[in-house]
Amino acid sequence: MAAFEEIEGKAQELFRSYGYTEIRTPIFESKDLFVRSVGSDTDIVSKEMYVFKDKKGRELTLRPEATASVVRAWLENNLGADGGVSRLFYIGPMFRHERPQAGRYRQFHQLGCEILGAGTIEADVELIDLTMRLLQTLAIDGQLKINHIGGDEDKRRLADAIRSQAAGMIDDFCSDCRDRLDRNALRLLDCKNPKCRTLVEERILPSLPQSDSPEFVQLKKGLTELQIPFLVEPRLVRGLDYYTGTVFEVTSDMLGAQDALLGGGRYDNLVSELGGPSTPAVGFALGLDRLATLLIESDRDYRPHAPFFFVIGLGEAPRIKASRFAQLMRRAFETRTLSEGGAHRRIDLELQGRSLRSALKQADKLESQYAVIIGDEELERGTVVLRDMTGGNQVDVEIGEMSEHSVIRAAIDDGIRELVEARKTGQTVKE
Ligand code: AMP
Numbered sequence: 001m002a003a004f005e006e007i008e009g010k011a012q013e014l015f016r017s018y019g020y021t022e023i024r025t026p027i028f029e030s031k032d033l034f035v036r037s038v039g040s041d042t043d044i045v046s047k048e049m050y051v052f053k054d055k056k057g058r059e060l061t062l063r064p065e066a067t068a069s070v071v072r073a074w075l076e077n078n079l080g081a082d083g084g085v086s087r088l089f090y091i092g093p094m095f096r097h098e099r100p101q102a103g104r105y106r107q108f109h110q111l112g113c114e115i116l117g118a119g120t121i122e123a124d125v126e127l128i129d130l131t132m133r134l135l136q137t138l139a140i141d142g143q144l145k146i147n148h149i150g151g152d153e154d155k156r157r158l159a160d161a162i163r164s165q166a167a168g169m170i171d172d173f174c175s176d177c178r179d180r181l182d183r184n185a186l187r188l189l190d191c192k193n194p195k196c197r198t199l200v201e202e203r204i205l206p207s208l209p210q211s212d213s214p215e216f217v218q219l220k221k222g223l224t225e226l227q228i229p230f231l232v233e234p235r236l237v238r239g240l241d242y243y244t245g246t247v248f249e250v251t252s253d254m255l256g257a258q259d260a261l262l263g264g265g266r267y268d269n270l271v272s273e274l275g276g277p278s279t280p281a282v283g284f285a286l287g288l289d290r291l292a293t294l295l296i297e298s299d300r301d302y303r304p305h306a307p308f309f310f311v312i313g314l315g316e317a318p319r320i321k322a323s324r325f326a327q328l329m330r331r332a333f334e335t336r337t338l339s340e341g342g343a344h345r346r347i348d349l350e351l352q353g354r355s356l357r358s359a360l361k362q363a364d365k366l367e368s369q370y371a372v373i374i375g376d377e378e379l380e381r382g383t384v385v386l387r388d389m390t391g392g393n394q395v396d397v398e399i400g401e402m403s404e405h406s407v408i409r410a411a412i413d414d415g416i417r418e419l420v421e422a423r424k425t426g427q428t429v430k431e
Contacts, residue, residue: 002302003292004109008091010137011111018130020087020113025069027093031059037068037270039241041183048096062095067242067267067283068274070114075276079116085123086116091288103258103290112264112285116271119280121215124246124266125222131250131262131284132228140294142250142261145233146223148216149186151244152269158208159185165204172199186237192257205234219246242267246282254294261294262286308333308345310363310389314356314375322374323349325384325399329372363389 012022031051038045050062063069070088073079079086091111098104113130115123128144135142149155162185170178174193181188189200223230230248238247247265255261264284271279296302309329313322326349333345348366350359356373363371373385378396387394 003295003300004288006295006300007138007288007291008111011089011091011134014130014134014137015089015113018087018126020089023070023073023088023090024092025063025066025073025090028060028062029069029072031061033068033072033274034061034064036273037071037240037242038065039184042239042241043187044096044239046183048098050095050097064096065094065240065285066090066092066110066112067114067240067270067285070283071116071270071274071276071281074116075271075274080276080279083117085118087113088116089113101258102256103287103293105289109288110285111288112262112283114281114283116281117279118282119268121218121222121246123280124219124282125226127264127282127284128223128248129226129228131264131286134286135250135261138291138295139298140252140261140291141254142252144223144228144230144248144250145236146219146230146246146248147233147236148211148213148219148245149237149243149247149265150211150213154211155186155244161208162186162188162204165207166199169199169203184241187239189235189237190239200235208234210234215245238263238265242270242273244268248284252290252294254297255290258290260287261290305346306367306369307348307363308369309347309372310350310359310366310368310370311347311372312350312354312356312359312363312374314373318374318376318379319353321379322372325372325374328399360387 044064094110173196177188177191243265245266249263250261251259252261266282268280311322311326313319330347371387383396383398386397
């Protein structure tokens with residue numbers, strides 16, 4: 001969860017700085033939406049969707065991806081009414097009935113962005129820049145691969161060319177590819193089977209026309225201008241029917257067989273196919289689970305923050321006082337440091353009624369900086385024992401003066417200082 005939170009937090013901040021707002025769509029949609037958009041001949045729709053009937057016999061689907069849902073919601077809620085550009089992002093679970101393996105799950109999580117209403121190639125460039133910047137912010141390396149598959153007519157021509165090339169050697173391809181040849185010949189190009197890969201490499205690709213459309217030339221110029229390294233990958237076709245024009249993918253060497261971190265492209269016909277006005281669009285989806293795996297494998301420290309205070313009440317009445325004390329201290333840090341913009345300290349309350357010895361052991365285990373102890377005597381005197389857990393020194397402090405005590409003041413000042421420093425270097429502060 002810590003890795004997920006890091007990704008989501010940084011992504012949200014970055015997406016907002018590019019002008020995106022979040023959209024949340026339902027987990028399930030009518031099956032028809034995906035049949036019409038992703039395409040009935042794709043693996044996702046023909047093999048991988050969770051489909052069930054509701055009480056009225058309507059066929060519903062756990063969403064296998066979010067672009068179709070976003071476009072549906074955008075149309076239904078008239079979000080394009082002003083004729084401007086809509087920049088939307090989403091985060092959430094998706095469902096595909098695939099064979100589970102490392103990096104491939106039946107419930108997985110995607111975050112993605114869609115730009116609706118922008119037909120210029122600069123939209124594609126901006127979107128790719130955004131994805132690469134996100135990975136950079138997370139210190140993750142990825143290889144960007146791009147291709148251009150053209151409009152529906154170009155896609156048909158490409159599929160025909162693949163079909164006629166592959167026809168003579170179809171028995172050499174895997175059974176999936178043999179199936180695909182009639183229905184979705186483009187997918188032969190990105191089959192992962194090593195034998196199919198070699199056939200494609202040596203026998204199919206050389207005879208296919210390479211895209212030299214002006215859009216592709218402009219895309220490459222744009223990426224070069226923005227200093228984004230890329231590789232032209234003629235195999236890259238992506239598995240969803242709605243793509244037209246630019247397609248791209250980012251892979252990572254650090255992942256195993258499932259090495260795609262994110263994928264996207266232009267889908268200029270989808271809005272009109274779903275009943276809306278002709279609207280150019282481009283988007284990407286990133287696999288959160290895979291990215292989280294990479295973060296966890298890097299040398300990040302995802303341990304929870306150690307407490308600043310571990311507050312211990314000894315006996316019934318002192319325990320109530322201890323909880324009041326914890327409340328006051330949390331508020332003190334909140335108003336004094338949070339009002340400055342963020343950093344605060346963790347304050348733990350002992351909740352198991354342990355003896356002093358075992359409570360201190362617990363504080364030590366949690367690497368708490370201080371223990372605060374309230375027993376009957378302290379209760380009577382209106383004081384607490386403040387024990388430095390590193391040196392073992394302890395002092396009595398009056399409760400009323402606690403928030404003015406030098407230890408607390410120093411902690412608050414530290415928090416503020418960290419925050420100011422972090423602002424200077426552009427980092428986020430650990431709580
Ligand atoms: P797609 O919608 O197939 O283009 O997938 C976009 C990204 O989502 C991929 O690059 C993966 O990172 C991730 N992804 C797709 N399917 C799965 C899955 N079954 N399990 C985990 N991640 C997935």
